Amino acid sequence: MSKRIEINDLNVYYSNFLAVEGVSLTIEPRTVTAFIGPSGCGKSTLLRTINRMHEVIPGARVEGEVLIDGQDLYGPGIDPVVVRRQVGMVFQRPNPFPTMSIRDNVIAGVKLNNRKMSKSDADNLVEQSLQGANLWNEVKDRLDKPGSGLSGGQQQRLCIARAIAVSPDVLLMDEPCSALDPISTLAIEDLIGELKNEFTIVIVTHNMQQASRVSDRTAFFNISGTGEPGKLIEFDDTTTIFENPHVQSTEDYISGRFG
Amino acid sequence: MFSTSALVAGVAILVVLAAVAIFLVAESLPAFLANPADISSDGSGFWGLVGPLVFGTIWAAALALLISLPLSIGIALFISHIAPRKLAQGLGYIIDLLAAVPSVVFGLWGITVLAPAVQPFFVWLVDNLGWIPFFAGPVSGTGRTVLTVAIVLAVMILPIITAIAREVFLQTPRLHEEAALALGATRWEMIQMAVLPFGRPGLISATMLGLGRALGETMAVAMVLSPSVIISFALLQSQNPTTIAANIALNFPEASGIGVNVLIGTGLLLFIITLIVNSIARVAINRRKAFSGAN
Amino acid sequence: MTTMTMNRPVVASGYRPLTKRVQLTTLGLSVVVAFGIFFILDLGGATHNFNIIGAVVVAAVLDIILIYVLSRISEGRRKATDRLMTGLVTTAFLVTLLPLISLIFTTVVNGLPRFDIDFFGSSMRNVVGAGGGGLHALIGTLEITGAATLISVPVGLLSAIYLVEYGRGRLAQAITFFVDVMTGIPSIVAGLFAFALFAIFFGPGIRFGIGGAVALSVLMIPVVVRSTEEMLKLVPNELREAAFALGVPKWLTIVKVVLPTAIAGIVTGVMLSISRIIGETAPLLIIVGMSTSMNYDLFSDRMATLPVFVYTEYANQGMDTQAYLDRAWTSALVLILIVMALNLVARLISHFLSPKGLR
Numbered sequence: 059m060s061k062r063i064e065i066n067d068l069n070v071y072y073s074n075f076l077a078v079e080g081v082s083l084t085i086e087p088r089t090v091t092a093f094i095g096p097s098g099c100g101k102s103t104l105l106r107t108i109n110r111m112h113e114v115i116p117g118a119r120v121e122g123e124v125l126i127d128g129q130d131l132y133g134p135g136i137d138p139v140v141v142r143r144q145v146g147m148v149f150q151r152p153n154p155f156p157t158m159s160i161r162d163n164v165i166a167g168v169k170l171n172n173r174k175m176s177k178s179d180a181d182n183l184v185e186q187s188l189q190g191a192n193l194w195n196e197v198k199d200r201l202d203k204p205g206s207g208l209s210g211g212q213q214q215r216l217c218i219a220r221a222i223a224v225s226p227d228v229l230l231m232d233e234p235c236s237a238l239d240p241i242s243t244l245a246i247e248d249l250i251g252e253l254k255n256e257f258t259i260v261i262v263t264h265n266m267q268q269a270s271r272v273s274d275r276t277a278f279f280n281i282s283g284t285g286e287p288g289k290l291i292e293f294d295d296t297t298t299i300f301e302n303p304h305v306q307s308t309e310d311y312i313s314g315r316f317g
Numbered sequence: 318m319f320s321t322s323a324l325v326a327g328v329a330i331l332v333v334l335a336a337v338a339i340f341l342v343a344e345s346l347p348a349f350l351a352n353p354a355d356i357s358s359d360g361s362g363f364w365g366l367v368g369p370l371v372f373g374t375i376w377a378a379a380l381a382l383l384i385s386l387p388l389s390i391g392i393a394l395f396i397s398h399i400a401p402r403k404l405a406q407g408l409g410y411i412i413d414l415l416a417a418v419p420s421v422v423f424g425l426w427g428i429t430v431l432a433p434a435v436q437p438f439f440v441w442l443v444d445n446l447g448w449i450p451f452f453a454g455p456v457s458g459t460g461r462t463v464l465t466v467a468i469v470l471a472v473m474i475l476p477i478i479t480a481i482a483r484e485v486f487l488q489t490p491r492l493h494e495e496a497a498l499a500l501g502a503t504r505w506e507m508i509q510m511a512v513l514p515f516g517r518p519g520l521i522s523a524t525m526l527g528l529g530r531a532l533g534e535t536m537a538v539a540m541v542l543s544p545s546v547i548i549s550f551a552l553l554q555s556q557n558p559t560t561i562a563a564n565i566a567l568n569f570p571e572a573s574g575i576g577v578n579v580l581i582g583t584g585l586l587l588f589i590i591t592l593i594v595n596s597i598a599r600v601a602i603n604r605r606k607a608f609s610g611a612n
Numbered sequence: 613m614t615t616m617t618m619n620r621p622v623v624a625s626g627y628r629p630l631t632k633r634v635q636l637t638t639l640g641l642s643v644v645v646a647f648g649i650f651f652i653l654d655l656g657g658a659t660h661n662f663n664i665i666g667a668v669v670v671a672a673v674l675d676i677i678l679i680y681v682l683s684r685i686s687e688g689r690r691k692a693t694d695r696l697m698t699g700l701v702t703t704a705f706l707v708t709l710l711p712l713i714s715l716i717f718t719t720v721v722n723g724l725p726r727f728d729i730d731f732f733g734s735s736m737r738n739v740v741g742a743g744g745g746g747l748h749a750l751i752g753t754l755e756i757t758g759a760a761t762l763i764s765v766p767v768g769l770l771s772a773i774y775l776v777e778y779g780r781g782r783l784a785q786a787i788t789f790f791v792d793v794m795t796g797i798p799s800i801v802a803g804l805f806a807f808a809l810f811a812i813f814f815g816p817g818i819r820f821g822i823g824g825a826v827a828l829s830v831l832m833i834p835v836v837v838r839s840t841e842e843m844l845k846l847v848p849n850e851l852r853e854a855a856f857a858l859g860v861p862k863w864l865t866i867v868k869v870v871l872p873t874a875i876a877g878i879v880t881g882v883m884l885s886i887s888r889i890i891g892e893t894a895p896l897l898i899i900v901g902m903s904t905s906m907n908y909d910l911f912s913d914r915m916a917t918l919p920v921f922v923y924t925e926y927a928n929q930g931m932d933t934q935a936y937l938d939r940a941w942t943s944a945l946v947l948i949l950i951v952m953a954l955n956l957v958a959r960l961i962s963h964f965l966s967p968k969g970l971r
Binding site: 318319320322323324325326327329330331333334336337339341343344381387388390391392394395396399400411412413414415417418419420421422423424426428429430431472475503504505506508517526529532533534535536539540556562563566569570573577578580581584588591592593594596598599608 | 698705722729733771775787788789801804807866893940944947
């Protein structure tokens with residue numbers, strides 16, 4: 059279920075603006091990798107290239123390679139829709155579909171693709187996914203209520219359940235806790251710890267404590283100024299990055315002397 | 318598949334608009350090319366007929382705008398800045414109700430209620446202010462004059478102008494308003510300093526849209542006005558310049574041969590006039606969007 | 613220093629704000645004086661009937677002037693101007709209510725006498741003078757409006773989807789601009805267009821219902837596009853992204869996520885656009901004409917419609933004038949009721965069916 063991600067010399071453009079330059083890194087299966095760095099350094103942009111979501115923005119394009127288990131996502135004949143089924147994503151703000159019930163939200167990925175599914179299969183998938191997202195016990199009595207009735211933290215876990223219901227290989231999380239209170243954040247962080255047994259997880263976060271708590275490896279990105287492209291500064295084990303970074307600017311950022 | 322059908326639908330709109338122009342031109346060409354004597358008895362031809370109609374159209378619409386614009390701005394300000402917050406939305410709905418009334422009902426109301434009601438007032442105007450050319454006699458005995466039409470048109474375009482004006486007034490940045498109030502301005506001074514300058518481009522486009530509607534309004538004019546094909550600035554007489562739209566509505570059912578082409582020709586002219594007016598309105602709106610940073 | 617600033621009076625001396633009581637007294641005084649003047653004029657025979665509207669207007673003007681003078685004396689120039697403008701603006705609103713109230717009142721009063729079973733049960737076939745009804749016109753209006761809706765909604769909806777979800781660059785800009793321009797097409801020009809279109813194929817005598825539907829579509833499509841566009845833009849981009857991230861293709865995302873989220877607003881917009889065109893008269897007068905008999909067939913022959921029925925009953929009054937006028941007013945009343953009902957239902961839909969998550 060879990061796969062290795064290799065990024066080779068990747069440049070990301072918005073029209074003519076180079077947003078991310080020359081990133082190369084390898085993410086091992088069943089690990090949590092955190093992307094940290096100041097605002098505008100391209101970490102979210104890079105994350106979105108891993109499931110080709112950046113293409114949703116007009117004018118966005120990439121140069122270089124993103125390989126998942128050796129297969130180039132940007133190779134000829136690769137359908138971005140298929141890529142996104144293998145690489146799930148959780149967004150900054152919880153975004154359950156307002157017209158759907160909790161149950162329908164969970165199986166949205168299957169249903170929206172017009173795939174037929176027996177009721178018992180669907181029930182199993184709903185329970186499994188909600189269990190997987192640590193939400194089952196809280197919502198099992200109200201699966202037919204709208205998803206927007208849940209609290210922010212519950213909504214975010216619903217979105218995680220929705221993402222893992224399509225059984226992806228990789229799970230991308232774009233600041234998944236930035237809109238949540240500390241208790242909900244803790245619940246999500248615990249969940250990430252459990253999910254890494256099954257998925258390769260990449261998480262973008264502004265919260266350095268969070269990065270040090272949940273991730274195995276950390277990548278630090280930085281920009282030299284506005285209008286300049288974001289670059290990968292340092293990529294190493296999380297403990298190394300936080301305790302013994304090799305690059306000065308990483309240390310400045312970690313210790314709060316920057317940004 | 319799906320995206321293609323969406324594209325086709327979008328292009329269909331362009332095609333329809335082009336078709337409107339093409340078919341109108343095709344059907345009105347005979348009128349432009351015909352022998353002037355075939356079109357009107359005095360031999361002045363198509364353009365001789367069209368001149369007074371264009372004048373009447375613009376004249377009636379301009380009068381309507383003159384009445385409607387100050388009222389609309391007043392109402393919009395009342396709803397956006399003066400009426401109690403709780404009432405404001407309900408009051409907005411009430412004004413919107415006016416927009417829901419079909420124009421033929423306005424026509425019926427104009428001729429049976431408004432015209433008789435204002436006629437005595439017209440008599441008084443002619444008697445006392447007759448020395449002003451606009452109010453020159455002899456006064457119409459029925460009240461079916463261009464001024465009455467202008468009042469009806471004003472009521473009809475009022476909800477359009479009000480709706481847009483209200484919208485732009487409500488979009489005034491709160492900070493600007495509070496800045497003015499914090500300087501010790503009264504409410505009216507705040508409106509002058511913050512609300513009106515901010516809303517000006519929006520008001521221009523609202524005015525143009527209202528004008529466009531007034532130019533093309535048909536039934537109310539056709540029913541209320543006692544028409545002739547003349548150019549006259551007198552507001553209260555029984556001889557009134559008629560409008561293109563009303564002239565078409567009144568004469569089309571009985572028209573035949575070249576007469577039909579002449580009427581379609583005038584319609585093409587009306588189309589062009591409203592096109593210009595509406596384009597100005599759109600440009601004003603787009604300008605405003607570009608500069609205000611809103612949206 | 614500090615004490616001095618603190619002791620400075622907050623309000624300039626001589627400033628005495630007008631109390632509510634003063635304002636009410638002024639209003640009462642103005643009303644009494646104004647009605648008094650008109651009463652005396654009436655007695656003296658200067659006016660024919662006691663003119664309530666005139667008296668109200670004079671009272672309002674009087675009140676505004678009085679308040680201005682009082683405020684000028686006791687509150688100063690700036691406050692007085694403020695009161696003057698507030699008074700004027702409020703008057704503008706009240707003045708506008710006059711025609712609305714008058715119009716609805718007359719329509720109801722004049723329309724009620726023939727608002728009977730006969731009106732809704734019979735056509736004008738072989739009716740001269742009293743009797744008859746508007747059933748044929750009602751049916752015609754419903755059919756033509758229905759046909760126009762069937763044409764306009766798919767075109768309008770898909771165009772809006774194109775503009776919001778797919779459209780980029782020149783073409784989208786052009787469509788947006790021309791949709792705006794189309795919004796301003798005078799209704800009679802739409803009628804002429806439909807006539808010119810069909811006259812080329814069927815000759816200049818052509819009159820039929822579907823032509824009217826085409827004319828109304830020209831008026832309706834831009835309204836549908838605009839309102840649908842607005843509603844689609846309100847759907848948060850996050851929902852689209854959420855669906856994309858689940859590996860849902862774009863068209864399915866639109867059909868299954870975007871449209872259901874916006875559906876209440878879209879339906880509201882469609883209903884409002886129907887209410888906009890259902891009262892159109894001029895285009896129908898040109899391309900559909902008028903008939904006294906029932907005609908269910910959109911594709912052949914003249915058809916009666918309510919708005920045109922109002923017009924022709926008024927324009928061609930027979931011997932029994934009142935009977936014709938009554939039918940005109942009743943049709944007008946029916947039209948207004950239909951339009952109001954559409955508006956009301958539209959508002960209810962938008963109020964109750966919008967997904968809660970979007971508020």
